[in-house]
Amino acid sequence: MPKPLTYARFRKRVMVSMEDICRDIFRENRKSIRIKKEAVAIRNLVTIFKATLKLSNAKGFQAMSLRDLSRESGLSMGALYAYFSGKEELLEVIHEQGRAVTFSVLEAYVAKTGPVFDRLESAVRTHLYLSEVMRDWFFFAYMETRYFRKTEHKRAMEGELYTEKLFCDILEQGQKEGVFYLESALLTASVIKAMLQDWYLKRWKYRQRNISIDTYADFVLNMIRRATWP
C-alpha cells in the first residue's frame, strides 16, 4: 500500500530543476541562440529566466525593461540578445517551456488507475504541489497570458482547458461508478481549478496565516469529498 502523497515526498520525487528546463530550452532553440557552449548557455539562461520571473512578477512583464533585466541578471544588453531575438521571444519561450514541463509532470504523476477518489486526490495534489515548485512560473503564466497575440493566446487557453479536463474525466468516471454525486462535472472541475489557482495567486495571504500547502490540500480535498457525497 503506497504512502499518501505529501509535498515533501513530491519534491523528492519530481525535482523539476531550472537547469533541466534550461537544457531543454537550449537544445530546442539552438537556431535563435548564438551561444555554442552548452555549459555557458545553460548557466546564463538560468540567470536570465530567474531574473525575468522575479522582475516580471513584481511589476509586470511589460513594465520590466531589458535594462532592468540586464542589471538584475548581471549581463549586458548586448549579451542578452545573444540568448533571445527580442523581448517577445523571451515571453514565448518562458510560456512554452513552462507548459511543456507542466504537461509532462501531470502526465507522469497523476494516477490513471485505482479507486476513483484516489485518482482525484492524486490529480489535486500533483497540480497543487507542482504549482508550488514552479510558483513563479505559474503566477507569471496566469498574469501575462493576455499580452499574447491570437495564436499564442489560444494555446494558453488550451492549457487551462487541459488541466480542467483532467479533473472532469475523473469526476465523470466517479459519477458513473456512483462514487460522486455531481450537479455538473464540468462546473465542479472548473471550481476545483479555481481553488487550486488561489493558492499560488494569493500566496501572501496563506503565508501570512501560516497555512501550509498540505493543510490547504487536505482542506480542498475534504471540501470536494463532502460536496460530492452521493
Place this chain on the structure above:
Amino acid sequence: MPKPLTYARFRKRVMVSMEDICRDIFRENRKSIRIKKEAVAIRNLVTIFKATLKLSNAKGFQAMSLRDLSRESGLSMGALYAYFSGKEELLEVIHEQGRAVTFSVLEAYVAKTGPVFDRLESAVRTHLYLSEVMRDWFFFAYMETRYFRKTEHKRAMEGELYTEKLFCDILEQGQKEGVFYLESALLTASVIKAMLQDWYLKRWKYRQRNISIDTYADFVLNMIRRATWP
C-alpha cells in the same frame, strides 16, 4: 416573503452607473482636475475611464500608453492631463473609486438579519452580481494591483480581506447555530471568494459554454450547502 435575488432583479435595484461614479470622482478630486464645468468634466471622465479599462484589460495598464488612451478616448494628450496629473494618479483614482462603490453596495445590499443561509446566499449573489455589473473594474483591480507601491498595495489587500471577512462572519454565525459544519470558517470563506472571482477572471470560458450567471450562482451555493452540511 421576498422573492429570491436574481441577476435581472439585482440590476434593476442597484444600477451603478458610470455617470454616478464619475460625478463622485469629479467632486472628490476638484483640486487636481482643471475643468470647472461639471457636465463637461463628467462626460469626459466617463470616456477616459471606459477607454482606460478597455485598453488596460486587453493588454495591461503598463502597456497602455497615454497616446493609446488619447486615440481611444478621442481626447488629445493635453486634454487628458487636465483630468489627472499623471498616469499613476489615473490608476489610483480608478482603484479608489471602484473600492468605494464595491464597499457601499455590499454594505447596503448584503442581508444583516434573517436565517443564516439566506444571509450567506445574499452575500454570494450580491458579490457575484456586482462583479458582473462592474466586470471591467473587477478584472482591472485584480490584475493591476501589484503595480502599486507599499501604501496603495496595502489598501488593495485590505479590500480582499474585507469581503472575505464578510463571508467568514456569516459562516461562523452559522457554525454557532449548528447550521453549518466547518473544518475552518476562514478557509471556507477563502475558497468561496476564489470561486466567485473565477467568474469574472475567466469570463471567456463561461461565455463559451453558455453558462449564465444565475446558473453559476446556483451551482456555487449548492456546492457550499453540500460541503457545509452538518
Place this chain on the structure above:
DNA sequence: GTCTATACAACGATAGAC
C-alpha cells in the same frame, strides 16, 4: 477647455571593439 508642437527621458535593438 482643447488643441498642436515639442521637450527630454527611457525604450528595444544593433554594430563593432575586445
Place this chain on the structure above:
DNA sequence: GTCTATCGTTGTATAGAC
C-alpha cells in the same frame, strides 16, 4: 561570448496657440 556606444522610436509630460 561579452562588452560599450549609439541608433531610431516611443514614452510621459508640458508650453503656448486658439
